[in-house]
Amino acid sequence: MSAGGVWVFKNGTMELDHEAGAATKKALVYVPANETMRSLEMLERRLGSLGWERYYEDLAIVQLHKRDGSIDLISVPRDFSRLRSTHMYDIVVKNRDHFRVVDVPTTTTSTS
Numbered sequence: 001m002s003a004g005g006v007w008v009f010k011n012g013t014m015e016l017d018h019e020a021g022a023a024t025k026k027a028l029v030y031v032p033a034n035e036t037m038r039s040l041e042m043l044e045r046r047l048g049s050l051g052w053e054r055y056y057e058d059l060a061i062v063q064l065h066k067r068d069g070s071i072d073l074i075s076v077p078r079d080f081s082r083l084r085s086t087h088m089y090d091i092v093v094k095n096r097d098h099f100r101v102v103d104v105p106t107t108t109t110s111t112s
Helices: 020-024 040-049 085-094
Strands: 006-010 013-017 026-030 052-057 061-066 073-077 099-103
Touching: 026 085, 040 052, 040 061, 040 073, 073 085, 085 099
Parallel strands: none
Antiparallel strands: 006 013, 026 099, 052 061, 061 073
């Protein structure tokens, strides 16, 4: 049985904070333009300028490879909302100096 969240200490006891786990949301940023990737089309445009092109696609994923014949592949979900940090870090490793993964601050609203 697992629950999402982060264990925190409050008033001398340890509690599971379900909202704290949401604070670790990530975003992929194209560094030269300081542009956050918000769609598959945006990502493909930036990767295309770095020599990547579509290699394979189906209903669930899109794979890209380098035009120069390297053996590297990047696989990303066709539904960009399913892009996870593992996909992002794969892109960063294969395109150092061009992409980075950043934490997205969550906005909290307080009621008084």
